[in-house]
Amino acid sequence: MTEFPEGAPCWVDAMFTDVEGAKSFYADVLGWTFGDASGEYGNYTQAYKDGKAVAAVVPPMPGADAPSQWCLYLASSNAAATAEKIKDAGGELLMEPMQVGAFGTMAIAKEPSGAVFGVWQPGEHKGFERMGEAGSYAWAEVFSRDVAKADAFLPKVFPYGEQQMDAGDDPEMAGMDFKVFSLGGKENPVLGRMNMGTDFPPEIPSYVQVYFGVDDCDEAVAKTKKHGGKLHFGPMDSPFGRFAAVADPQGAAFAVIDMSKTTGEMPKFD
Structure with a gap:
């Protein structure tokens, strides 16, 4: 393994x-x-x-x-x-x-x-036996209330390289503060970091958003709602896939992403 x-x-x-x-x-x-x-x-x-x-x-x-x-x-x-x-x-x-x-x-x-x-x-348990596919872990992002603290902390604990996203002229990305941490070079990103802006209710603290892969984002959202879960954001198309942020009926937040449905050009990173 x-x-x-x-x-x-x-x-x-x-x-x-x-x-x-x-x-x-x-x-x-x-x-x-x-x-x-x-x-x-x-x-x-x-x-x-x-x-x-x-x-x-x-x-x-x-x-x-x-x-x-x-x-x-x-x-x-x-x-x-x-x-x-x-x-x-x-x-x-x-x-x-x-x-x-x-x-x-x-x-x-x-x-x-x-x-x-x-x-x-x-030890005997190494971790994920499957990832990056439907039904498994796909990605994670630290949503932070104080990105300066998070950005200073993470590379001190783990051997991360870091790249800041260039929002460019895309109006949908205006004001977005997003960074990627990588291991062994920028071609191997492992963790994202997003600044929590005014869109987030003030009572929500910094947290880690886990993304799970799905075959159909909209279907996953519909099933979430059917079971009594909630839709927090999306579904939204992106260069990384069609995704949505949801919570299960017991309040555990996560995101679902269909990585086969990509839209638009990949953002640039410094």
């Missing part, structure tokens, strides 16, 4: 009060099937697309009152060392590095502008 380079998105999971409800929702919207719950690890349950591991769902820990949300994990060869870098760069550790049996070691952190993310040092 592929080893993920340092700082690469390698896994996603989410906590749900109603795990069975979440399984029904994502089975219909993303075509997932689910393995057996692992009682030894809090009933952690892996999701699969065509037999390949793509994500996981888990009930909250006893006494936890956190909202349902997707957590993106970034790969680390040494979670303890990464945790120290996070603290040194002004981030906050919400969960110190913790070994999860033979599967690997995890940590949960918050970057200085407030977005929460995970760190994963692989």
